[in-house]
Amino acid sequence: MNxxxxxxxxxxxxxxxxxxxxxxxPTALLLALNIFLIFVAYSIxxxxxxxxxxxxxxxxxxxxxxxxxxxxxxxxxxxxxxxASRVPRRRLINVVTSFFIxxxxxxxxxxxxxxxxxxxxxxxLGIFNVMVVAQFWGFANDVYTTDEGKRLFPVVAxxxxxxxxxxxxxxxxxxxxxxxxxxxxxxxxxxxxIVITNVVDxxxxxxxxxxxxxxxxxxxxPAATGQFRAATGQFKVPHEAYRRESGxxxxxxxxxxxxxxxPPRSTAxxxxxxxxxxxxxxxxxxxxxxxxxxxxxxxxxGAFFLDAANRAIESGEAGALDSxxxxxxxxxxxxxxxxxxxxxxxxxVVSRVIKYLGVSAALLVLPIISLAAYSFVLFVPLVAVVxxxxxxxxxxxxxLNNTVRHALFLPTTREEKYKGKQAVDSFFQRAGDVLAxxxxxxxxxxxxxxxxxxxxxxxxxxALWFVVAVLIxxxxxxxVAAAD
Numbered sequence: 001m002n003x004x005x006x007x008x009x010x011x012x013x014x015x016x017x018x019x020x021x022x023x024x025x026p027t028a029l030l031l032a033l034n035i036f037l038i039f040v041a042y043s044i045x046x047x048x049x050x051x052x053x054x055x056x057x058x059x060x061x062x063x064x065x066x067x068x069x070x071x072x073x074x075x076x077x078x079x080x081x082x083x084a085s086r087v088p089r090r091r092l093i094n095v096v097t098s099f100f101i102x103x104x105x106x107x108x109x110x111x112x113x114x115x116x117x118x119x120x121x122x123x124x125l126g127i128f129n130v131m132v133v134a135q136f137w138g139f140a141n142d143v144y145t146t147d148e149g150k151r152l153f154p155v156v157a158x159x160x161x162x163x164x165x166x167x168x169x170x171x172x173x174x175x176x177x178x179x180x181x182x183x184x185x186x187x188x189x190x191x192x193x194i195v196i197t198n199v200v201d202x203x204x205x206x207x208x209x210x211x212x213x214x215x216x217x218x219x220x221x222p223a224a225t226g227q228f229r230a231a232t233g234q235f236k237v238p239h240e241a242y243r244r245e246s247g248x249x250x251x252x253x254x255x256x257x258x259x260x261x262x263p264p265r266s267t268a269x270x271x272x273x274x275x276x277x278x279x280x281x282x283x284x285x286x287x288x289x290x291x292x293x294x295x296x297x298x299x300x301x302g303a304f305f306l307d308a309a310n311r312a313i314e315s316g317e318a319g320a321l322d323s324x325x326x327x328x329x330x331x332x333x334x335x336x337x338x339x340x341x342x343x344x345x346x347x348x349v350v351s352r353v354i355k356y357l358g359v360s361a362a363l364l365v366l367p368i369i370s371l372a373a374y375s376f377v378l379f380v381p382l383v384a385v386v387x388x389x390x391x392x393x394x395x396x397x398x399x400l401n402n403t404v405r406h407a408l409f410l411p412t413t414r415e416e417k418y419k420g421k422q423a424v425d426s427f428f429q430r431a432g433d434v435l436a437x438x439x440x441x442x443x444x445x446x447x448x449x450x451x452x453x454x455x456x457x458x459x460x461x462x463a464l465w466f467v468v469a470v471l472i473x474x475x476x477x478x479x480v481a482a483a484d
Contacts, residue, residue, distance in 0.1 A: 017158075018351035019151045027143065027207075028152045030200050032159030035136055037193040039160045041186035042129055043167020043339075045104075047332050048182060049118075049125050065119055066295065066433030069126040073427040076127065081224065081270035081419040089142060089223040089418070090201045093135055097194050100128050104187040111180045126430065133160075134425035137406040138417045139197065142218070143204050145229050146410040146480055150359065154351035157403040161346040164398060165339040168332055208233045224415040235414070270423040273415065279479060280420045282472045283408055284428040286363075289465035291432025292439070293370055293458045294397065297377075299440050301390050303451040304383045305330050334387060341395035350400050359407050360473025366401040367466040369393055374455040374462070381452035408472065411479045 007015065011025045020028065084092055107121055140156055141149065170182065201219075209217040218235070227235040274280045309326040312318040318326055353362050373389035409417050439457050443449035449456075 014155060017347055018154045019355065020155065021151075024148070024152060027200055027203060028155045030196055030203075031140055031143070031156045034159065034193050034196040034200065035133075035140075035156060036159035036163035036166075037189045037196070038132060038136060039163030040167040040170065041189040041193075042125070042133075043164045043335070044170045044182050044186050045121075045125050046129075047168060047170075047328060047335065049122050065122045066126070066430060066437045068123045070427065070430040070434045072123070072127060073130075073430050076131065077270050077423050077427050080131065080422050081273075084224040084418040084422075085222050087222060088220055089139060089218055090198060092223045092418070093139060093197050094194055096135060097132060097190055097197075100132060101187050101190050103128070104183050104190075108180060108183045108187075111183070126433070127426070130426040130429050131422065134422050135418075137409070137425070138223075138421045139200075141406065141409045141412070141417045141421070142223075142229070142414060143200065144410065145231055145233055147231060149407055149410040150354055151351070153403050153407050154346065154354065157350070157399070157406070158343070158346045160402065161339060161343040161399055165336065165343050168335040168339050209235075223418045226413050226415055228411065228413045268415070268419075270419040271427070273420045274423050274428075277416070277420070279412075279472070279475045280416060280424060282468055282475065283405075284424045286465060286468045286472060287405070287424055288428045288432040288435070289461050289468060290366070290397070290401075291429045292435040293374075293432075293461050293465065294393070295433045295436035296439050296454050296458050297374070297390050297393060299436060300377065300451050300454055301334070301386055304386050305334075308383055334391070338391050338394045339398065341391065342398035345395060345399035346403070350403050353400060354404065354407070359404055360476055362400060362404045363408075363469045363473055364466065366393070366396050367462050367469060369396050370465075371459060371462045374458040377452050378455040378459070381450070386452070408476055411476070 006022045007020075008022070008025060010029070011020050011022065014020045014025060014028070080096065083095070087095070103124060107124070140153070144152060170185070205217055205219050209219075214220055225235075227237055230236045268276070274284050305327060306323070309318070309323050309330070312326060313323060353365070370393050373393045376389045377386055409421050412420070439454060443454050443457065444451070
């Protein structure tokens with residue numbers, strides 16, 4: 001450790017926020033720029049999505065759309081895993097991101113034709129968000145060792161939080177171009193993200209794989225292999241005398257280590273991979289519980305905002321604005337506040353929490369905050385209270401929890417990073433949305449709950465989430481120790 005010597009000026013600045021080493025800034029900043037562009041594009045479309053789905057169809061249609069996302073992901077995740085088992089990471093990312101860009105062009109054409117797109121766009125954007133973001137973090141996990149990732153993920157994740165801030169403001173800043181043209185802006189940003197991915201891929205292969213023939217490098221090998229990133233930076237195959245089981249290594253024989261030039265190829269499907277590995281399954285449950293709670297909370301916020309907009313229209317306070325305009329303005333303000341707080345936490349808090357508390361303890365922070373937030377919502381059901389309770393939860397989720405959750409995959413194999421993570425971060429996240437939809441309809445229509453009383457269910461789910469987080473932390477520590 002050079003203690004700050006031989007650092008470039010930009011690395012000296014970054015050292016104020018995390019423990020960065022000489023030569024690490026270029027890739028970290030490129031990755032941060034990459035996820036920044038993705039989140040600006042997503043946040044632009046997210047503001048439009050909320051206004052469209054609520055304005056065209058209301059909260060109930062928004063909640064029901066989650067089921068459609070989960071059903072579509074049952075097919076999309078295995079397809080993604082099959083591609084990851086056959087093509088290198090660079091081509092995988094290029095193909096998948098290009099597909100989503102083409103979809104944006106299709107929605108632009110439909111909007112220009114004056115056709116309703118609220119529900120379809122909501123479903124599509126939910127799938128885009130989980131798959132493209134999971135793909136990025138799989139790539140980032142593939143680039144770094146466990147130690148590098150713990151130190152540098154706070155810098156990389158700052159790109160996501162700052163991108164969300166800029167993206168939330170963009171619709172207001174670009175009102176003169178019209179909402180439809182914002183889709184073209186989002187598509188252009190995603191094209192640029194593809195270029196950056198290819199630059200990082202080439203740079204990191206030169207840095208860590210220059211000694212390998214190209215046929216055995218990540219430039220040509222499939223993205224999903226049985227290798228893991230060792231502390232030396234090399235891609236290694238787990239010793240054949242050990243079997244990865246339940247988030248650790250288990251001794252099973254005394255056979256010699258296999259030839260590292262022939263890494264085991266991926267054969268398991270994405271869902272099979274998750275269900276046979278207890279560590280991945282626990283992460284899947286954590287993501288499902290987290291999103292169940294978060295989406296139920298967003299449904300509560302949406303209902304309170306929609307009621308407030310309707311009251312403003314009925315009283316004449318809205319002037320010439322309709323419900324879509326009012327909701328777009330309110331959600332833009334709400335999301336902007338969340339993202340600014342998340343950005344500040346990402347800059348000044350996240351790396352220090354991870355450094356001094358560790359990944360395992362940091363994983364427990366968000367459920368504690370969520371418990372407090374929904375207790376306030378339950379007992380003080382005012383618009384301002386609901387908004388600020390969700391602001392506290394979301395800002396922590398988008399900063400600390402987001403960074404820590406992705407760091408859980410650092411000590412896993414490349415197969416687990418690309419295929420397992422895609423299943424966890426897409427299907428199981430949307431499964432949480434489905435459970436939130438069931439909670440919403442069951443609570444409001446069957447049990448007759450008021451909107452704020454849905455917080456009762458969230459409090460119960462948070463308790464399960466906390467237990468799962470404790471179990472994951474234990475297995476994470478064992479896995480890191482065994483992989484070293």
